[in-house]
Each structure stands twice: as C-alpha cells, then as structure tokens.
Amino acid sequence: MLPIKKGLITPTSKDRIRRSRLYLPGNEPKFHINAGLHKPDGIILDLEDSVHPSEKDSARILVRNALRAVNFYGAEKMVRINQLPLGFEDLKSIVPHNVHVILIPKCESKETVIKVNEVINAVKKEKNIRYDIYLMPIIESALGVVNAYEIATASKNICALTIGLEDYTADIGVQRTEAGLESFYARSVIVNAAKAAGVQAIDSVYSDVGNTEGLYKSCLESKALGFEGKGCIHPRQIKITHKAFAPSPPEIEKAKLIVEAFNEARRKSQSVISIGSKMIDPPVVKRALKILESEKQN
Ligand SMILES: CC(=O)SCCNC(=O)CCNC(=O)[C@H](O)C(C)(C)COP(=O)(O)OP(=O)(O)OC[C@H]1O[C@@H](n2cnc3c(N)ncnc32)[C@H](O)[C@@H]1OP(=O)(O)O
Ligand SMILES: O=C([O-])CC(=O)C(=O)O
Numbered sequence: 001m002l003p004i005k006k007g008l009i010t011p012t013s014k015d016r017i018r019r020s021r022l023y024l025p026g027n028e029p030k031f032h033i034n035a036g037l038h039k040p041d042g043i044i045l046d047l048e049d050s051v052h053p054s055e056k057d058s059a060r061i062l063v064r065n066a067l068r069a070v071n072f073y074g075a076e077k078m079v080r081i082n083q084l085p086l087g088f089e090d091l092k093s094i095v096p097h098n099v100h101v102i103l104i105p106k107c108e109s110k111e112t113v114i115k116v117n118e119v120i121n122a123v124k125k126e127k128n129i130r131y132d133i134y135l136m137p138i139i140e141s142a143l144g145v146v147n148a149y150e151i152a153t154a155s156k157n158i159c160a161l162t163i164g165l166e167d168y169t170a171d172i173g174v175q176r177t178e179a180g181l182e183s184f185y186a187r188s189v190i191v192n193a194a195k196a197a198g199v200q201a202i203d204s205v206y207s208d209v210g211n212t213e214g215l216y217k218s219c220l221e222s223k224a225l226g227f228e229g230k231g232c233i234h235p236r237q238i239k240i241t242h243k244a245f246a247p248s249p250p251e252i253e254k255a256k257l258i259v260e261a262f263n264e265a266r267r268k269s270q271s272v273i274s275i276g277s278k279m280i281d282p283p284v285v286k287r288a289l290k291i292l293e294s295e296k297q298n
C-alpha cells in the first residue's frame with residue numbers, strides 16, 4: 001500500500017463538533033478540490049444516491065484517490081457507502097485510506113450496523129489500521145424510525161444518528177414541505193434515540209440551495225428540536241449553518257448570568273435560586289454550561 005501523503009491524516013474524535021457536513025458526489029473531482037476551503041466540519045464523499053449506477057466503480061476509485069490526496073483542511077472525512085450488499089465493496093475499497101466516518105444510508109436495523117462494523121474491523125485487521133472509524137447511520141424510512149434506538153446503540157463506534165428527509169418523506173408517501181410538519185415526529189424520535197444512546201443527533205439536508213433565509217430558519221428549528229448539525233449540499237450553506245447552530249449573544253449572556261448566580265448560591269449553600277422571576281436549579285445550570293461549552297467550540 002502506498003503511504004498516504006503527509007499532512008493529510010487529520011485527527012478526529014467521537015464527539016467533535018459536527019454542525020455541517022457537506023455532500024460531494026463521489027464522481028465529481030472538481031467539487032473535491034475546493035471543498036475544504038469552505039471550512040465545513042465534515043465532507044461527505046458520496047457513493048450512494050448522487051452517483052448514477054453506471055458510475056459506481058469509477059466513483060469508488062475517485063473517492064479513494066480523494067481520501068489519499070486531497071487536502072480537506074481539517075474537515076472530518078466521511079464517505080456515504082451504498083446500501084448493502086454493494087456497500088461491502090465500498091468498505092473494502094475505502095477503509096484503508098484514512099476515512100474518519102462511514103455513513104450508512106437507509107439504515108433500518110441494528111443488523112446492518114453490525115455487518116458494516118464487522119467488515120470495517122476485518123479490513124482494519126488485515127491492513128493493520130489502529131485508529132477509530134466512526135459510524136453515522138442515516139434513518140430514511142418509517143421502519144428505521146421505529147428501530148432508531150436499537151440502531152443508535154448497535155455499536156460503540158456510532159458517533160451520531162442522522163435522518164434523510166428526502167427518502168423518509170418518499171417512504172411515508174408525502175411531500176417534504178418547508179414547515180416540516182410531516183417529519184416532526186420522525187425528527188423528534190431521532191433526537192430522542194440519539195440522546196438516549198449518548199450520541200449526536202444530526203438533521204437532514206435543506207435541498208433548496210438558493211433559499212438562504214429558509215435554510216437559516218430550518219437550522220434554528222433543528223437546533224430547537226435538539227439537533228447539533230445539519231447536512232449541506234452546496235458550499236454557500238455552510239456559513240449559514242454554522243451561524244445558526246452557534247449560541248446567540250443573548251443566549252451566551254444569559255448562560256453566563258445563570259452560572260455566576262449558581263456559583264454564588266453554592267458558596268452560600270443554597271441549591272435553588274432565582275434570577276428575576278425565573279427559578280434556577282441544576283437542569284437550568286446544565287443547559288447554561290452546555291451553551292458556554294458550545295460557544296468555545298464555535
Ligand atoms: C437526497 C440526498 O441524498 S442529498 C446528498 C447527495 N447530493 C449531493 O451530493 C449533491 C451535492 N451538490 C451538488 O451536486 C451541487 O451543489 C448542485 C448540483 C446542487 C448544484 O451544482 P452547481 O449548479 O454546479 O452549483 P453552482 O454553480 O452554484 O456551484 C458554485 C461553485 O460551488 C461548487 N460546488 C457546488 N456544489 C458543491 C458541493 N456540494 N461541494 C463542493 N463544491 C461545490 C461548484 O463546483 C462551483 O465551484 P466553482 O465556482 O469553483 O466552479
Ligand atoms: O442525508 C441526507 O439528509 C440526504 C438524504 O439522503 C435524504 O434526505 O434522503
């Protein structure tokens with residue numbers, strides 16, 4: 001095996017920030033070259049739905065080359081494989097080439113996660129790869145939603161659970177709307193399952209690449225539901241997504257006040273205090289600390 005170019009092995013971690021993940025069709029090298037310059041948290045080299053069936057073999061080679069040679073400027077390197085069994089071929093081809101996260105599309109059961117994990121482990125053993133490769137199952141069907149918690153807990157390597165709303169809405173036979181009422185239940189289930197499993201919850205893509213205002217609103221709604229990031233399909237969506245997921249200045253100010261007041265109360269051995277007319281107890285402080293932590297990461 002040829003050595004991977006020096007400087008291209010970027011570190012990652014299970015709980016790193018994942019506000020944005022930019023999809024690039026695997027067979028479009030012109031998109032690969034500049035993708036990292038837009039500073040997404042992650043780039044997804046896609047082998048699944050953005051690649052025509054006749055192009056699957058060449059896409060696999062292009063993705064492998066991109067993983068080895070393209071500088072993504074610190075973005076986490078993700079690959080969306082095809083559904084099994086074609087996905088097995090993808091794994092054999094890309095796992096040896098410094099991928100950080102594998103996205104498992106249309107995931108409906110824990111068995112799929114387990115099979116993907118087994119192949120990854122076998123390739124890692126064969127090639128003597130010692131770093132972790134994380135998994136991000138994409139739930140895209142009614143059955144996947146039913147099994148969300150089982151999927152989220154199927155492997156210790158799962159870093160996040162995500163949802164694919166284009167496929168999900170097709171599966172339940174409705175239109176995907178701007179208001180998103182049709183997927184409110186499914187998105188809430190994904191967030192709840194992810195949090196119960198102790199992994200991140202990441203929302204789907206916003207498909208209207210020309211509507212930046214709509215994207216911003218949609219990100220704020222995702223954040224309000226408990227998601228920590230969103231899929232992007234165009235570079236112009238990245239900055240907007242980061243801005244929406246960052247805590248706002250009033251949120252930060254309020255969080256600082258809460259933590260200060262709580263520390264003061266602790267010094268006086270009080271456990272419940274108030275700021276104005278609002279009660280401040282441990283869960284409120286926990287949320288405030290989370291906001292301050294996320295401010296540091298943004
Ligand atoms: C339901 C699902 O599964 S979603 C996930 C799968 N889908 C995808 O991966 C689609 C990803 N996105 C794309 O293919 C494209 O953005 C499209 C087809 C939506 C629009 O493409 P274009 O019409 O070429 O976009 P546009 O002309 O605005 O591109 C502007 C620049 O951004 C670049 N660009 C556009 N999309 C991307 C991208 N996803 N990643 C990196 N660069 C991109 C273009 O190469 C172009 O660069 P240049 O100015 O240096 O030439
Ligand atoms: O992962 C995503 O958000 C894109 C996707 O496959 C879908 O919406 O069906």
Ligand SMILES: [Mg+2]
Nearest residue numbers: 140164166167
């Ligand atoms: Mg999909």
